[in-house]
Amino acid sequence: MKKRFLSTIAIAGAAAMALTACSSDSDAGSSDAADGGGGGDVITVGFAQTGSESGWRSANTESMKTAFSSENGFELVFNAADNDTAAQIAAVRSFINQGVDAIVIAPIVEDGWDDVLQEASDAGIPVILEDRTVSASEDLYAAWIGLDFEQEGVTAGEWAAAEFGDTETNMVVLEGTTGSAPANDRATGFDSAIEGTMITKIDSQTGDFTRDGGKSVMEGFIQNYGVDGIDLVYAHNDDMALGAIEAIEAAGAVPGEDIKIISIDAVHDGMQALVDGKINYIVECNPLLGDLVAAAVTGVVNGEDVEAVQYVEDLAFDQAAAEEALPDRKY
Amino acid sequence: MRSIWRHRLFWPVVALLTLIAVNSIARPNFIKFRVRDGELFGAIITILRDSAPLMLVALGMTIVIATRGIDLSVGAIMAVSGAVALTIIDNSGDAGNLGVVLIAVVAALLVSLVLGVWNGFLVSVLGIQPIIATLVLMLAGRGVALLITGGFITTVNSEPFSFIATGYLFVLPFAFFISVAAITVIGLVERRTALGVLTEAVGINPEASRLAGVRSRGIIWGAYIVSGTLAGLAGILYASNIRAADANAAGVFIELYAILAVVLGGTSLNGGKFSIAGTVIGVLIIQTLDSTILFLGVPSAQSPVFFAIVVVVVVVVQSPRIRNAIGRMSRSRQPKAAAVEPPVEDKQKAEVTR
Missing domain, CATH: 3.40.50.2300 (Response regulator)
Incomplete structure (x- = not known):
């Protein structure tokens, strides 16, 4: 008895869903028709x-x-x-x-x-x-x-080359989502711009463009190379750079001074961090x-x-x- | 010796120790600790701290799985909880106020508890299959979280709030104490009272346990409430760690990692017997593996493969057939006896007294 009651409810629910689906369909249909009638404006x-x-x-x-x-x-x-x-x-x-x-x-x-x-x-x-x-x-x-993601990478890389190109600089990279165009092109552009300088890319891992990703990857880098072993972070977006700032501060270093940060995007939080001196350079991605x-x-x-x-x-x-x-x- | 060898936590512990050994050999930095301002730092400390959200979620998942259920909605509940907490703090206008943060955390936990009640209601009262019942929130919850934050990543600068995930108590991270507290409470309640045995009874045979006078509805319902609330706490930890409510990235795939942790710890997805200690080890294996990928510098594109290979090896080594085969090889004189699991009663006693 109880089972039958429940299945009735389930059927009623399914029917209600089907009905709403129908009605929303017909809504779409009618509005399409109206568009057609109005000359497709x-x-x-x-x-x-x-x-x-x-x-x-x-x-x-x-x-x-x-x-x-x-x-x-x-x-x-x-x-x-x-x-x-x-x-x-x-x-x-x-x-x-x-x-x-x-x-x-x-x-x-x-x-x-x-x-x-x-x-x-x-x-x-x-x-x-x-x-x-x-x-x-x-x-x-x-x-x-x-x-032009590659140009963004080049712009960021040229600034890095001008600022740090003459001294031994160990750089780590926080990559974007593996396989995405901005991650690929920003890496290519940056690498071509720093070619022949004294900047060495010691490691590069994906942070998936998220804060959490940037933070946990940066924590790994810091444990691996130590705060003194890293001079420069190149983050493929601001959110990962903001995550990296948290990781650097948690390790007792000063982001923007002990470890310099270059980022791309220029969202509000990133710009604020740049004004506060925690990020050193941001290339906009409008x-x-x-x-x-x-x-x-x-x-x-x-x-x-x-x-x-x-x-x-x-x-x-x-x-x-x-x-x-x-x-x-x-x- | 043989009892250690055949203990069901033997292989998970071996896997964990192997990972730690590989890391320590590859990078001696791994086992080094540094003390700064009376606070302990190091790779292992980071693993203990960062494992807290997964630990909380996996503990809840263990209880749910023991009742022969599954909770897929934990990641979404994390997102909702973080969104609720940060929206309250952000709108209060006084982000640094301890009272505001406390209210926000309590509110977020209450919302998560309600979501857990909803899951439990669908499963225990309406009798919907757990995988379907929790799928509803898994898919819809993130949308709710985005609705709360208005589609943006809400960020706050609140010292008391970020203390939850990044602060230190005495010499160890506060987040580590949260996971230890959760392990202790769950362990005591499940193993020092009859609740654990009742939970296992419900998971092994719901009908028989009902006939035996166990009120299975309350026990199943309670499991989802615990899971939801712990997921909410995990969501607060996640949001506190990055000082932001990222409704899209919070707890993505954590339900699957939690299930993996439970399984690595030797708890069967068929319900019934469960092991809190096993889950704890399972979580630590996953978290250590995660940082191993960073330590060894596995290229980003290959890291999922590396992760998969290690997990497959651990799961295969743990499977009873392989274990029995190894047992037979090492003691070919006693072909059958070595392969037989210890009697259930013994195992249960060991579990209860542990």
């Missing part, structure tokens, strides 16, 4: 974000949401994949099935995009890549708007891509020619520049 855009792993990402998401607002004539279908590649590909597939007008992707990793991009192209949906790149053929996407992406989407959907590769200008800050810039920063 509203552009439906599916945006597959990586997740919200860092302050940079949050600022990027905000910028995209503002640019793709309904006031600007867009309907944004937003998906954050929590740094899970499979989930992100699934999200893009669901955008294709929903029949959005354009898809914007911030790919988590470079590889593995060929099939799903081909599906989008078969369905006639233009794809615009934001922030990171993919290794798939360039015919499969309309445009890429992002940052997250405010929304307006450029929105312009490209509008162009592509209206059949205009859009520049295939668009770089956003990056700045670089030392302590003095950061003090000046911090009050006006949007993120």
Whole structure:
């Protein structure tokens, strides 16, 4: 008796879920129909974000949401994949099935995009890549708007070479997520810039772009080489640098003096640490891509020619520049 | 000698000691301690401190697994707990105030407790399979945490709050005392009272134990509440360590590492007999392995493979068949007798008196 009662509840629950699923489906259908009737003024855009792993990402998401607002004539279908590649590909597939007008992707990793991009192209949906790149053929996407990660690495490396290139310097690297474009390119750019100097890369491990990752990897480095054995930290993003600061302070050393820190991103917390002298140099990685992406989407959907590769200008800050810039920063 | 050799914690302890030996040979720094301002530093201290969140989660997981359940939601509960604590501290406007921090910690623990109550309700009252019941929170909990923090990483500069994970009491890290306290409390309650035996009874045969007069519903429900609350405490430790509530990264995969720790410690996923000491050793193996990867400088791309190989070796060596085979090889004169496990009663007595 009791069992039957429970199963009735379960069935009722399942039915209710099915009903809500139906109703939300029909909502989507009707709004699509309304769009069609209104002459297609509203552009439906599916945006597959990586997740919200860092302050940079949050600022990027905000910028995209503002640019793709309904006031600007867009309907944004937003998906954050929590740094899970499979989930992100699934999200893009669901955008294709929903029949959005354009898809914007911030790919988590470079590889593995060929099939799903081909599906989008078969369905006639233009794809615009934001922030990171993919290794798939360039015919499969309309445009890429992002940052020159390699140039960021070069800028950071040139500063390091100028400051420390003449003295014996032991450097450790906190890498980004293994296999991601920013991690690969920032490493390549930096390495090429410090070539021939007296800076030696003694170790390099991934901190996954998170604070916790940066902190625990830095703790490992400190135990391995000692505080005196490390002169310079190159972190592929600010969050890992902030984690490293915690680790260095916990080991009784002074970040920014005993161990110098170079980082990339320039999010608010990072800039604050730079002003406080705990980080020595930050190369910006501008997250405010929304307006450029929105312009490209509008162009592509209206059949205009859009520049295939668009770089956003990056700045670089030392302590003095950061003090000046911090009050006006949007993120 | 033979009883040591066949004790079920023998292989986990050997694995742990081997890891420590390999580390000490590869890098003599590993076993060195330094004292600075009356505080002890060193690789082993870091392992003890950093293992605290996993230790708390794995202890709760041990109890849940003993009731023949599983709790997949612990990572998400960590994220929620950290988000609740930091949001309260951040909004208070007085981050350095000890009272504010205490209120935040208690509130976060209460929320985690409620989440544990929810899990337990689904499993023990509605009779939903544990893996499904806790999957709900595992998937939804992180979303709740992101909702609380508004999708951002909330950061605070609060001395009393960061003390929880990074502070020192006497000469040892405060976080280490938290995990020792949790181990002691769980150990005493489960082994010095009848609760442990009742828990095992429920895990071995829920129906039979019900007929024998054990109120299994309360015991199962309680296990999920304990697991949820301990996960909440782990979430506070995690957030305190980085002074930030990172709803996306907090406790990712920790449910799987906790299950691994429980299994490495010799507790069966089929429920029933469980070993608190085994779980403690399992957690230390995982944490030591984690820092070994850093110590030996295994390249980032290869580290999961390295981790997998070591875990596979430990699990295989622990499997009863392999153990029996080794036992037979070393004492070929007594083919059968050597392979037989000690009688259950003896084992249980050993467990209770330990």
